[in-house]
Amino acid sequence: MGRSPCCAKEGLNRGAWTALEDKILSDYIKANGEGGWRDLPKRAGLKRCGKSCRLRWLNYLRPDIKRGNISHDEEELIVRLHNLLGNRWSLIAGRLPGRTDNEIKNYWNTTLAKRLAKPSAEGPALSPCRRAPTYRTTKRKALSPKSSTRSHSPPLTATRPRVTRAKPYTLSINHPPLLPNDNHAEFPAWPPSIPNARGTSLLPSSRNNRSEEARDGDLGFLDLACGNFDDESPNGLISIDDKMLDDWATAYDGSAALEEGKDMLDLESLAFLLEEWP
DNA sequence: AATGTCATCAACCGCCAGATG
C-alpha cells in the first residue's frame, strides 16, 4: 500500500504563501516549537500540508535566516564545499550559518555553476570546480543524528548533519606507499595529494606552517589509511570503510575541532577539517 | 508599448532512511 502524496489532499492551499499564512505558521511554531509537521497544519489552523509548512519555515520564516547578498567569502566557501561534497546542499548549508540548502542550491544552479563553467575574460573569479556526481546513498546509522540540525548549525561547532555514503571510498595514491611510523614526529613527508573517489583532494595543498595538532590529525588519518594500504593494496588503492573511519575517529579524539563536533567524524567532515585547519 | 527570452527562487515532487508499532 503506497502512501498518498502529502500535498495532494483536496482543500489544501498550494503555491505561494500569503502573509497571513506566514504569520499563523510563525506564531504557532514560536509558541509550540518545531516538529510534528504532519499534524501541525491542523493544530495551527492552516490549509497546507505539513511538508509545505516545514519547508516554508525552514527556508523562509525561521528568524535566523539570512537571505540574499551572498558574500564573496560565502561564495568561495560554497565552491570549496561543493568540490568536497558534491550536491549535498544540506551539508553545505550546515557550514554557512543562516543559509538554507534551498538557497545554496538555487544560487549554485543559477549563478555559480554557470560562472565556473564559463570563466570571465579576466580569468576565473573562483577556483575551478569539478562537479561531483549526484548520489543518493545509504545513511550511516552511527553517524545519523535523530533529527537534522542543518542550517541551525554554525560551522564546525554543532552536531554534524546526517551523512550519506553509497559505498566505501577508494583512495588512489600516486606515489610510493606510505608506511606508518610509530613516531609521528618522523612521519614521512606529505604526499602531494590523496584524491578520493570523486576526485577531490583529501589533503590540503598548503601543508607548511600547520599546527602540531593539525599534523597529528592528518597523521592519524594517514596511519589509518596506511594501515590498510601497505600489505593489501599493491595497486595503490586504499579502501576506507565505515569501520576505519570510526576507528580513526575513536582513536583520534583530541583536536579542538573534533571535540566541537561532539560526535563521530565522517569522511566529508574530515576532508573539510583537513582543508580548513589552520 | 508589446512581445519574447532569460534569470531567479519559492515551492513542489518523489525518494529514502530511520523510527515505530
Next chain:
DNA sequence: CCATCTGGCGGTTGATGACAT
C-alpha cells in the same frame, strides 16, 4: 522481521520580474 509513518533530502518546476528586441 515486516509494514507503515515521518522527516529530510536533492532534483525539478513554474510563477514572476528584469531585460532585450
